[in-house]
Amino acid sequence: MHSDRLPWHASPTTLTHAPIPADPVAEARHRDVAQLLKQVIEPTLKNDIVSLGMVRNLRVVDNYIYLRLYVGSHQLHLQEQIQSLLSSLPWCKKTYIQICTIPGVRTTLAISSGKGGVGKSTTAVNLAAALSVGGAKVGLLDADIYGPNVPQMLGLRQADVQAIDTSNGQRFLPLTAHGIKVMSVGLLAEPDRPLAWRGPVLHKILTQFIHQVEWGELDYLLIDLPPGTGDAQITIVQESPICGVILVTTPQQVAVADVRRNLHMFRKVGIPVLGIVENMSYLRDRFGEAIPIFGSGGGKQLAAELHTPLLGQVPIDPQICTGGDAGKPLTLADSISLTSRTFQQIAAALNATFCPVLVPLSSHL
Ligand SMILES: Nc1ncnc2c1ncn2[C@@H]1O[C@H](COP(=O)(O)OP(=O)(O)OP(=O)(O)O)[C@@H](O)[C@H]1O
Numbered sequence: 322m323h324s325d326r327l328p329w330h331a332s333p334t335t336l337t338h339a340p341i342p343a344d345p346v347a348e349a350r351h352r353d354v355a356q357l358l359k360q361v362i363e364p365t366l367k368n369d370i371v372s373l374g375m376v377r378n379l380r381v382v383d384n385y386i387y388l389r390l391y392v393g394s395h396q397l398h399l400q401e402q403i404q405s406l407l408s409s410l411p412w413c414k415k416t417y418i419q420i421c422t423i424p425g426v427r428t429t430l431a432i433s434s435g436k437g438g439v440g441k442s443t444t445a446v447n448l449a450a451a452l453s454v455g456g457a458k459v460g461l462l463d464a465d466i467y468g469p470n471v472p473q474m475l476g477l478r479q480a481d482v483q484a485i486d487t488s489n490g491q492r493f494l495p496l497t498a499h500g501i502k503v504m505s506v507g508l509l510a511e512p513d514r515p516l517a518w519r520g521p522v523l524h525k526i527l528t529q530f531i532h533q534v535e536w537g538e539l540d541y542l543l544i545d546l547p548p549g550t551g552d553a554q555i556t557i558v559q560e561s562p563i564c565g566v567i568l569v570t571t572p573q574q575v576a577v578a579d580v581r582r583n584l585h586m587f588r589k590v591g592i593p594v595l596g597i598v599e600n601m602s603y604l605r606d607r608f609g610e611a612i613p614i615f616g617s618g619g620g621k622q623l624a625a626e627l628h629t630p631l632l633g634q635v636p637i638d639p640q641i642c643t644g645g646d647a648g649k650p651l652t653l654a655d656s657i658s659l660t661s662r663t664f665q666q667i668a669a670a671l672n673a674t675f676c677p678v679l680v681p682l683s684s685h686l
Pocket residue numbers: 434436437438439440441442443444465468469470548600601635636637638639641642643645
């Protein structure tokens with residue numbers, strides 16, 4: 322099985338999204354800090370924490386350094402390393418590090434699309450299933466406020482969410498379907514009613530939603546984002562320790578243009594884009610010939626243009642709809658189908674990158 326590590330594409334703007342002051346002293350200090358931070362290497366991903374988008378909102382005010390560190394549960398030790406490195410700066414009196422993490426969660430990944438209906442939730446659900454079958458502990462957070470259909474795709478349509486009191490306040494308990502822990506904005510709303518949240522209320526609800534779920538120990542938390550590049554997406558992206566995003570598109574030109582916008586949003590915030598999944602790439606006719614119903618080459622062309630890998634091409638497969646409607650993802654219902662194997666390959670590449678202990682021994686040979 323293919324299990325190459327995913328290449329990383331550092332964002333040139335990772336550290337600059339907090340405005341750099343015009344004061345030349347502060348500017349030089351900001352540069353010194355950024356340079357030092359680039360010396361901190363994350364051992365599993367074998368890249369520096371700046372290129373990995375783990376450091377954001379860097380500010381230098383007089384003799385003080387402020388930054389946000391986005392980490393998984395196994396990366397908390399990086400804080401100490403950063404503190405000790407930055408304390409070597411002669412002018413630095415103190416470094417304030419705000420940790421952004423989800424307790425117990427190792428790797429948080431987002432599934433995003435520029436427009437609705439391209440198969441983002443289908444990809445999220447099938448990838449979660451493929452990772453889970455491969456031995457990972459997986460959670461799926463359906464944050465798509467415009468169309469939260471993950472519960473239905475996993476057979477959880479009527480489920481009730483329980484809340485428990487913990488030492489850290491009230492927490493929602495995720496539901497479990499096919500071994501995957503699931504939480505959805507749809508489960509918190511009245512059935513068949515739109516989620517009509519806007520502005521600060523939307524921000525507050527999404528922030529609580531991200532931080533108040535009791536996931537337990539997870540290797541992966543996949544977040545199914547709302548489509549597009551609006552307020553909701555930006556809130557989720559800024560509030561969660563997302564360490565990579567998978568973009569879903571169809572081969573059509575309009576979908577591809579939307580993905581381009583989507584990708585620029587992530588690069589601006591400093592989150593690495595892991596690659597593109599082209600969904601509904603082709604239909605197999607009865608002779609096994611691939612027919613490009615929605616055009617061809619869109620995903621490949623986009624991947625080349627944006628210097629990001631094409632992670633997989635998922636065919637149009639009626640079994641995907643059947644599986645989604647029946648609440649059992651195709652990757653579980655028919656694990657040897659061509660479609661399922663595409664998701665398994667993407668899952669294998671994710672494991673090779675983020676969770677090497679889950680890569681089967683045969684792949685190391
Ligand atoms: N490869 C495919 N073959 C056949 N049907 C598919 C495929 N991918 C997705 N679909 C179907 O297309 C519909 C939309 O898929 P999905 O809900 O995953 O898209 P989405 O991008 O998440 O949409 P939204 O933005 O509305 O949440 C679903 O009915 C799904 O079953």
